[in-house]
Amino acid sequence: MDQAVKEAIYRAVKKEPFAQAMNMELVALDLGYSVVEMTYDPATMNNIYDRAHGGAIYALIDEAFETSCQTHGSVAVALNVNVTYVSSPEAGVRLQAEAKEVSLTKKTAGYDIKVKDQNGQVIATCQALAFRTGKPIPFL
Numbered sequence: 634m635d636q637a638v639k640e641a642i643y644r645a646v647k648k649e650p651f652a653q654a655m656n657m658e659l660v661a662l663d664l665g666y667s668v669v670e671m672t673y674d675p676a677t678m679n680n681i682y683d684r685a686h687g688g689a690i691y692a693l694i695d696e697a698f699e700t701s702c703q704t705h706g707s708v709a710v711a712l713n714v715n716v717t718y719v720s721s722p723e724a725g726v727r728l729q730a731e732a733k734e735v736s737l738t739k740k741t742a743g744y745d746i747k748v749k750d751q752n753g754q755v756i757a758t759c760q761a762l763a764f765r766t767g768k769p770i771p772f773l
Contacts, residue, residue, distance in 0.1 A: 634664040638706045641773045646700060655689070657696050665734025665742070667701035669693060673750075675724045684721045685756075690728075691716055694746050694759050697730035701744060702763045703770050709742060709763040716759045727751040732761075740765055 639662055646652050646659040646669075661668035671693055678689035694716060702709035722728060729749055736743035746759035 634662070634704055635706055638704060638770070638773060641770065642700055642703055645770075645772045646696070651692070652696055655692050655696075657693065659696075659700055660729075662700060662704065664704050665701055665737065665744075666704070667697045667732045668729060669697040669700065669732075670727055670729045672725065672727050673722045687716075687718055690718065690722075690748060690757050693728055693730045693748060694732075694757065694761075697732035697746055698744055698759075698761045698763070701732035701734060702742060702765075705737075705742075705765070706770060706773065708766045708768045708770055710766065711761065712741070712764045713762045714759060715761070716757055718757050719755045722750050722754075722756050728756060738765075739767075 655671055657669050657671045660670050673685055678686055680686040730746055732744050732746045734742055735745050742763045744761045748756040
């Protein structure tokens, strides 16, 4: 992976308001690959049933998807994201979303994304498709 692209993505995530609001951390990045972590905080991430809000889990998935898609150095945007929620995390656990590129064409890229807790329990799985614009990432 191009080192300048890698550094630019790390810098962009550190400055991204949404990632910061959710206390997300980009912990690994390679060509077509990303790992993003956050701690599940019930005080800000619970739903009406006092369990993790699906939107909080989806946000973590989307950050891993977003960062893995940009590793080729061009802007990629979501076309389709299909999430299966498997289990609800326990309060305070560290969650990790790992995105792996499984297909790549000139215009699209497919990703498998898994969210696990710190004990390896699967929280959610995802298949996502990105549209590759061909435009260079603007924050490079």
